[in-house]
Amino acid sequence: MLKTLVIGWACLLASCTKDDASPAITAEEASVNAKIDLANNDVTDIVMNEEQSTYLDPANKNSAVSALALPPCATVTRVPAFGTPLTPGTQVTKTIDFGTTGCTLASGNVVKGRIIITFTFNPGATSHTINYQFDNFYHNNLKFEGNKTFTRVMTPATATTPSLPVVTMNMEMSVTLPNGNVYQRVGQRVRQITAGYDTPNVLIDNVYSVTGNWTTTFPNSTLQTSTITTPLMVKMSCITANKPLLVSGVITIARNGNTATLDYGDGTCDNTALFTFNGTSVTIVIGN
Numbered sequence: 001m002l003k004t005l006v007i008g009w010a011c012l013l014a015s016c017t018k019d020d021a022s023p024a025i026t027a028e029e030a031s032v033n034a035k036i037d038l039a040n041n042d043v044t045d046i047v048m049n050e051e052q053s054t055y056l057d058p059a060n061k062n063s064a065v066s067a068l069a070l071p072p073c074a075t076v077t078r079v080p081a082f083g084t085p086l087t088p089g090t091q092v093t094k095t096i097d098f099g100t101t102g103c104t105l106a107s108g109n110v111v112k113g114r115i116i117i118t119f120t121f122n123p124g125a126t127s128h129t130i131n132y133q134f135d136n137f138y139h140n141n142l143k144f145e146g147n148k149t150f151t152r153v154m155t156p157a158t159a160t161t162p163s164l165p166v167v168t169m170n171m172e173m174s175v176t177l178p179n180g181n182v183y184q185r186v187g188q189r190v191r192q193i194t195a196g197y198d199t200p201n202v203l204i205d206n207v208y209s210v211t212g213n214w215t216t217t218f219p220n221s222t223l224q225t226s227t228i229t230t231p232l233m234v235k236m237s238c239i240t241a242n243k244p245l246l247v248s249g250v251i252t253i254a255r256n257g258n259t260a261t262l263d264y265g266d267g268t269c270d271n272t273a274l275f276t277f278n279g280t281s282v283t284i285v286i287g288n
Contacts (some may be wrong), residue, residue, distance in 0.1 A: 025224070025253055025260040027282040030275040033216060033226065033253070034262060034286040036175055036185060038244055039139035041210075041234060042109055044169055044191060045245070047117050047132050047150060049203065050076065050094050055123055056201065058086040070096065073103035090121045098137075106239040108271070109287055113137035126163075128152040134173075140287070146173035162198070167191045171214055187214020187226075191234070208234040210249070224255040238269035244287040246273075 049070075070076070079093045086092065096115045104110050114135040119128060130150040137144050149170045157163040169189040176182050189212035196206035210232040216224045232249030239245070247269060251262045260277035264286075271287040 025255055025258055025277050027275045027277075027284055029218070029224075030253065030260065030262050030277075031284045031286070032177070032183065033224075033251075034273055034284060035140060035142060036183065036216075037251070038109065038246065038286050039142060039144060039175075040169070040171065040189065041244075041246055042105060042107060042111070042139060043115065043132075043144075044150070044167070044189075045236075046070070046096060046115060047130060048152070048167060050096060050117060051119055051128070051130050051150075051152070054086070054092060054094070054119075054121065058121070071103055071105060074098050086121045088122050088124065091118065092121050093118045106242065107244055107287065108242040109140050109244070111137070111139050126154045141178050143176040144173055145176070148172060164193055164197050169212075181219040183219065184217040185214055188212050189214070189228075196236070204236050204239060206236040208236075210234060222255065224253060227252050227254075229261075232264060233267060235267065235269065241269045243269040244271050246286070 075097045077095045077097070080086065080090065094117050096117070098111045098113060100112055102110045102112050115132055115137060116135060117130055117132040119130040122128065128151070130152065131147065132150070133147045134144045151168045151170075152165050153168075154163045154165055167190070169191070171185055171187050171189065174182055174184050189210055191208045191210045194207050194209050196202065199205055211228050213225065213227040216226065218224065228249060229252040230248075230250035232251070233247050234245045235247045236245060238247060246264050248267045249264050251264075253260045253262065258277070260275065262284075263274040263276070265273065271285055272283050273286050275282050275284050
């Protein structure tokens with residue numbers, strides 16, 4: 001009886017739960033996180049390319065950047081309307097509509113619903129803020145909700161490199177799986193272009209480096225932190241293979257004193273990543 005009481009009080013003081021007793025990080029959980037990461041990457045590309053296309057072609061929507069980033073099944077509307085010249089200080093709202101039945105991106109991922117972005121047109125600024133929100137938006141059957149902000153800052157030019165954009169994505173979103181499970185994610189990702197910056201009208205040769213960290217709350221309220229410990233590489237040329245654009249880099253996952261890693265590979269365009277926990281590695285599929 002005394003032993004039972006001692007254990008009971010110990011659990012009360014230490015907040016013992018079933019989850020605390022089973023802290024293992026599973027490949028299935030890592031797969032869910034990888035799919036969310038994949039969606040974040042696609043959304044970043046869509047939002048930033050639509051904002052960039054506005055500066056490349058202020059009056060119309062037929063820029064090379066927009067055409068490559070979006071498939072024919074997507075439509076874009078703008079306020080002020082396309083054809084209206086933009087002047088500095090104008091607030092721009094662009095709605096990217098992927099329809100309701102499923103629209104396949106160049107990366108091979110399927111989306112539906114709308115992404116609405118808002119920003120102030122200011123060609124001479126070195127810092128830009130882009131707000132965006134989801135409207136019944138799904139990425140590979142995962143529903144995304146929330147409002148988020150991108151900040152794009154131009155680095156100073158040097159004797160060997162031009163001024164380059166560094167994009168910070170502040171994340172605060174909820175993701176609902178087809179089975180109804182809801183995941184909450186809060187954190188930050190920072191993306192910087194490392195190749196292709198000398199051809200601003202060509203998207204396919206761009207390569208990006210991504211760093212950052214975030215916290216994910218699971219349906220059972222378990223908290224898990226993820227940190228990019230080796231910068232992720234995003235390679236836009238994988239579009240030609242209809243594969244996800246994340247091709248290398250490592251994310252370290254921590255929960256309840258345990259750690260695992262998710263390794264995106266050696267730069268090859270594929271749809272897999274290597275999950276390792278407690279010395280055991282499993283290949284997981286991250287895209288379609």
